[in-house]
Every structure is written in C-alpha cells, then in structure tokens.
Amino acid sequence: MSSTTARRGRSPRRNRRSTALTVAMGLMLLYAFLPLVWLLLASTKDSKSLLSSFGLWFGDGFHLFTNIHDVLTYDDGIYVRWFGNTLLYAVVGAGGAAVIATAGGYALAKYSFRGRNAVFALVLGAITIPGTALAVPTYLLFSKVGLVDSPWAVLLPSMVSPFGLYLMRVYAQDAVPDSVLEAARIDGAGELRTFFTISLRLLGPGFVTVLLFSLVATWNNYFLPLIVLSDPQWFPLTVGLNQWNSLATGAAGSGATTTGFYPLVVTGSVLAIVPLVVAFLFLQRFWQSGLASGSVKQ
Template sequence: MSRTVTQGVRRPKRSSTPLTLAMGAMLLYALLPLFWLLMSSTKDADSLVNSFGLWFGDGFHLFGNLHDVLTYDNGIYLRWFANTLMYAVVGAGGAALISTAGGYALAKYRFRGRAALSALVLGAVAIPGSALAVPTYLLFSKMGVVDTPWAVLLPSLVSPFGVYLMKVYAQEAVPDSMLEAARIDGSGEIRTFFTISLRLLAPGFVTVLLFALVATWNNYFLPLIVLSDPDWFPLTVGLNQWNSMATGAAGSGATTAHFYPLVVTGSVLAIVPLVVAFLFLQRFWQSGLAAGSVKQ
C-alpha cells in the first residue's frame, strides 16, 4: 500500500485579487473625504471655491484658518468644543457604565420578567434615535429642561445596543463559578460587580464606550431640536450654523465666502479627538468585539 508523502510541503497561498481590489476601493472611499478635508483646511476662501479640491491651493493658510476658527465671535468654537467634550465624556461614560451594569444583570441574574426585558432591549435597538427626538423634546418641555445641557445628556445615557452587547459579552466573560465563589466568601453583589466582574468586562466596557462616544460626539438632530442658546451648542450644530451663513441659507441668499474656511478647519479640529480615542483604545475595542461575538 503506497502513500504519497506530503509532509513538509507547503501549498502556495492563493491571493484573491477581486477581494483585494474591493478592500482597496472601500479604503479609498473612506479616506478620500478625509484627505479632501485636510487639503481644504490649508486654503483660503478663494482657493476653496476655485482650486482643485484634492490638492493644495494658492498658499498655505492652515495656521491662519486655525487662528480664525479659535478667535471668531470671541472664541465661540472653543465653547462649542467644550460643550461637545462634556456631552461626550459624561454621556458616553454614563451610558457605558449603565449598559455594563444592565447587561451584566440580564446575563447573570434570574428574575421575573427577565425574558420580556431582554426582548424589550432588543426591540429598542431597532428604533432610530431620530424617531424619538420630537417625543423627547415634548417630554423635556414638560419637565422644563429644554435649552439646558440636561436635554442632551439624559438621552445620551440610554444605549439599548450597549445593554444588549454587554449582555452577550458578560455571558462568556464572567464565569458563574467565580460569582459563586465570591458569594461563598461573603462578598456582596455590588462589591462583586465592581471588584471582580467589572475587571473581566473591561474590554466590552471600552467597546460600548467607543460606540457611545462616537454617537454622542456626532449627535446633531436632538441638540438641534432641544437647544436654542448658542452657548450650549455642540460642534455639530455650531458648524452647521456657520455652514448656513456660508451658503446664505439663513439670510437673504447672499453668500458669505469667508465662512467656508471656518467650517472646513473647524471640521478638521472636530474629528481629532475621535481619532485619538480610537488609536488609544483600539486594542480594547478589537478584543471586546472578538469576545462578544462568541456564539451562545
């Protein structure tokens, strides 16, 4: 009986040219607007209108544009930036903590109505936030919190997707035997959660934190409805106000071209914190997604 010896022979790896081309096209699609934004932030108003968008214009005006953005209207952009930072840190941090506690409870405790509550959370994931903006405004109007930071912060604390993600993650990340051992040693449920479970849930916590951070940082429709005082605007609403002035949509129709560099350069500054957050937390984000995708 003969047998062909194949040990030690490595088959050449096959490359998928169509897949590589598709991934390259997706990467180009994602990076091209960012490249245009970076190039446009180095131009003045005339170059933005008349020059090719994907290359430098007449002169390098980045530092002048940065100065104009930070000093226009007594530095209102800095106020918008601080507002956005407050909404993102408090809202995203609170949403991540609440989602972690809620998902952990749904995954590790047995109580009456648990299945119905899990189904309610899953159903809430399918409801877009824009559909709740008007009812939220009417509710907050009755509560008297319209045109205050609470009108933006309170909805930011609610993340059904985060609760569901943490429920799936906690089922695999926190062993039941470890919880039983902690109970036998006399540890209370709250102490067990903060000293043991929360450490095991850290990758999932950071994953939810990043999702909530991006959603809160880019939130536009809700602040547009519930805020009318420019001193409480986030960057999204403030930059859109500048864009309206640039296109003349808010006035008599006349174009105010000098607002174009403000809008573009302000947009560049607005994405920097998100890029830094992703670069700093990406290892936790990747591990959190991988562990949370374990099939039950």
C-alpha cells in the first residue's frame, strides 16, 4: 500500500514535467516550422497578394504553378542553370568531403604513425576557424593559380571538412574493432582491400552522417561562391536568389522596388529546399540505424 501511495505521489510531478517538456518542444517546433509554412503559402501568391494578404494564409487565387513556370523560364532558364550548379557543388563537394573525412578519420583512429597527435590537434584547431574567415585568403590563393570564377573554386574548399574528419576519427575508434583488422591481415588482405571491403561497411552510418552535414553546408554555402565567382552562369542558388532579391528590393537598380521579383525569390527558395528534404528522407534510415547501433554495447 505504501509503495502504491508513493507512486501516486510521484505521478503528478512526472506529469508536470512531461507537460512542460511538451510545451517547450511545441514552441520549438512552431519556431522551426513557422517560416517554412509562410514560405510555402507565399509561393502560392502573386506579387499583389504577397504584399497585401495575411502571411500565414492563402491570398487571392492559387498561383503556385504560374510562379514555378516563371522561375524556370525567367532569363532563358537561368534558375535551372543555378540549380544544376548547386547540385554539382553539393554532390561532388559533399561526396568528396565524406570520402576524404572517412579515410582520414579511419587512418587517425587505426594507424600509429609519427605526428598523429599533432595532425589531430591541427584538425581540432581548424574546426574553430569559421569558413567566412578563410574566404578571402582562398580567393587570393586561387587567383594565383587561375581557379577564380570556375567550379573548382567552390568544389575544392567544399571537399575539406575538419569537423567531418574529427567525427569520423571518433566514430572509427569504436565502430571498427582492432580484432577484425588483425583477422583480415592474417588472412592476407591488404590495407586498401581491408578498408574498402570491411571497414567502410562498418563506417557506413558515420559516412552518411558526414555526407548529410557536408551536403547541407555546401548546398547553403553563400559567402565563398559570392567571393570567388563573378560569372552568373556559375552561380549557385544562394547567390542567384540573392541577386533576384536585390532586384526585388531595388538594391541593384536605381532604387525603385521591382515587386514582380518577390514571387520569383519566394518560389525559387521553395524549390531550392526540396532536394535537401529528399536527401534527408532517403538517408535518414542509415543515420538512425547508426545512432541506434552506437548506443548498444558490443
């Protein structure tokens, strides 16, 4: 009876804590999704309704498909070119960053060599340096070798991920048992064969995690392409949409506001987030399985 009374006495406190956490999570969810809801609704409006109607509701008519058509056909389809550029930068840059980080993290975790701790300390130091601080030095370096205003000026820096290297080093320490490596070496497998046939499979969830982080960072990269690119034909979506936004606000013109560009900017932003959503939906099962396996003691 006493234990039942004690449990009854503790249940209101647990309920209060649960209610408080639920309210807090609800507020965080609202904060995260409110701009997205506004963006989706705004993409269904024309320029007049976009400025006159309530932001969190539909305007006068449904203009989504008209806006999509205008975005894809404006200036001979320059948006499609920007979309393709962003896809190129994200796939090649993020894929290269994930591969390099996986190989480097595996080497730092499983091989003993002179200067390993110094290399790891250098990686930790590189994490603390913001990417924007390296944009101008990167531009000056690439200008010396003639890579400015070319895709390589965006791709090469995107393939370097100190945080991904650190993450894979920590993950590889426990994900790849030393006994498995020793068994492969005893069987006569070389280091490259061991890495690609055994270790890479065990590092799969960590690889996908680094790939997702790098994909988001590269897809949303703005400052570096703004510095190293001047030809609009090589712009990513971030720089191109900002150019349209400047035209909409009149910052790039004589000062007169061009409201017709607002639906282009809003609808172009909606189309720009679709690939990231698809990538997360497709890759999240690998991510979740890796987090779950890491929580179980082997």
